[in-house]
Amino acid sequence: MNKHILFGFWSLVAYFAGNLGIANGGIASILPESTFNSLLKHRNDAGCPAKGFYTYRAFINAANAYPAFGNTGDLTTRKREIAAFLGQTSHETTGGWASAPDGPYAWGYCYVKEQGNPGAYCQASAKWPCAPGKKYYGRGPIQISWNYNYGQAGKAIGFDGINDPDIVARNPTIAFKTALWFWMTPQAPKPSSHDVMTGKWKPTAADRAAGRLPGYGTVTNIVNGALECGKGSDPRVNDRIGFYKRYCNIFKVPYGQNLDCAKQRPFGSSLALSDSEDVEALDHPMEA
Secondary structure (H helix, E strand, O other): OOHHHHHHHHHHHHHHHHHOOOHHHOHHHOOOHHHHHHHOOOOOOOOOOOOOOOOHHHHHHHHHOOOOOOOOOOHHHHHHHHHHHHHHHHHHOOOOOOOOOOOHHHOOOOOOEOOOOOOOOOOOOOOOOOOOOOOOOOEOOOOEOOHHHHHHHHHHHOOOOOOOOOHHHHOHHHHHHHHHHHHHOOEOOEOOHHHHHOOOOOOOHHHHHOOOOOOHHHHHHHHHHHHHOOOOOOHHHHHHHHHHHHHHHHHOOOOOOOOOOOOOOOOOOOOOHHHOHHHHOOOOOOOO
């Protein structure tokens, strides 16, 4: 074969490998498309409004913008973090029901937008003022909500979250990026979900007194603690755990400890959250 043609061929292979995150042990090396499709088995079901939206390519493109995601720690830790991310986001977008084919936890990523007739989710803010006629209800894998979250996510990722929040429901790469931004970004007093799942977060004495320990349950506390945690057994928390366990089983990794937040107090629970955007800024106050 002509050496120039051969060089061009391998350059092309290297380009696509790098773009998909395969090179250097990237996320695609442990989450190939076949596994992604197994995890989110019914996301493209005819009855799912999100059919065709949540593509593998969009997920990988978004993950490449956050290279520490799924690439921190040993292989078990990496797989467990991906399982946790998909577990939380699958609950937020689920289309499953108790007797669903293949079980309720095979139906994540069925929805792009919050269902029903959601409100404006507009909180008065000098920094992130709501645009006329725009609503900041849940969209995308994490169902990002509220004007201040759309504003911050847009600034971090590079889109106009205040004036065009619906881009999160139009562009799958941006949708995945909003979820990963939320996942990777700490906001005191909350750590990032990434740091919790990779063992970088070390609970303080106050955290331990509030029942917040390393494990998937603390991630639920970060995502929706004010509504779901510290209430004993909660079906929403159990649903999040169900997805997570299914994904860990597919990855063949143990679940780890402290899966629920039944006895955890929410982060910042001693503060008046409604009085502080700094505390509330990354809260996700909606039920899926």
